[in-house]
Amino acid sequence: MATTETRVLRVSRHFDASPEHVFDAWLNPATAGKWLFATPDGEMVRVEMDARPGGTFVIVERREGEDVEHQGEYVEIDRPNRLIFTFAVPSYSPLISNVEVDLVPTARGCELTLTHDGVLEEWAASTEQGWHDILDGLARSLAAR
Numbered sequence: 001m002a003t004t005e006t007r008v009l010r011v012s013r014h015f016d017a018s019p020e021h022v023f024d025a026w027l028n029p030a031t032a033g034k035w036l037f038a039t040p041d042g043e044m045v046r047v048e049m050d051a052r053p054g055g056t057f058v059i060v061e062r063r064e065g066e067d068v069e070h071q072g073e074y075v076e077i078d079r080p081n082r083l084i085f086t087f088a089v090p091s092y093s094p095l096i097s098n099v100e101v102d103l104v105p106t107a108r109g110c111e112l113t114l115t116h117d118g119v120l121e122e123w124a125a126s127t128e129q130g131w132h133d134i135l136d137g138l139a140r141s142l143a144a145r
Contacts, residue, residue, distance in 0.1 A: 009127060027083075
């Protein structure tokens with residue numbers, strides 16, 4: 001039976017890149033399309049971003065013949081410290097959740113903490129793993145630049 005219980009997920013990762021480079025990777029469609037909501041076997045088919053408070057994003061990846069749309073609205077953009085956006089994947093759930101990305105400079109790059117509030121309990125484990133995979137993709141993208 002499906003549950004409507006939600007929880008807050010928090011994942012952190014160190015990057016050997018400046019907070020500005022890491023932050024900008026979240027809002028540049030050409031860059032984000034390489035790692036944000038990308039899976040190893042998927043094909044990115046559309047990345048649209050209106051990166052301003054109140055602006056929206058749509059990222060569509062084709063997975064096993066199905067187009068999976070990730071969408072949201074930017075709530076706060078405080079470069080290079082904080083990014084807040086709403087998040088939904090309508091083909092999986094009608095729920096709209098909130099994601100906060102906080103960046104803190106370190107001696108050798110920055111520490112990113114991502115907080116995802118409103119994740120359905122039944123999706124918590126896979127969502128948490130998904131964010132770890134996404135941040136791995138971000139690290140690869142930053143290393144390749």
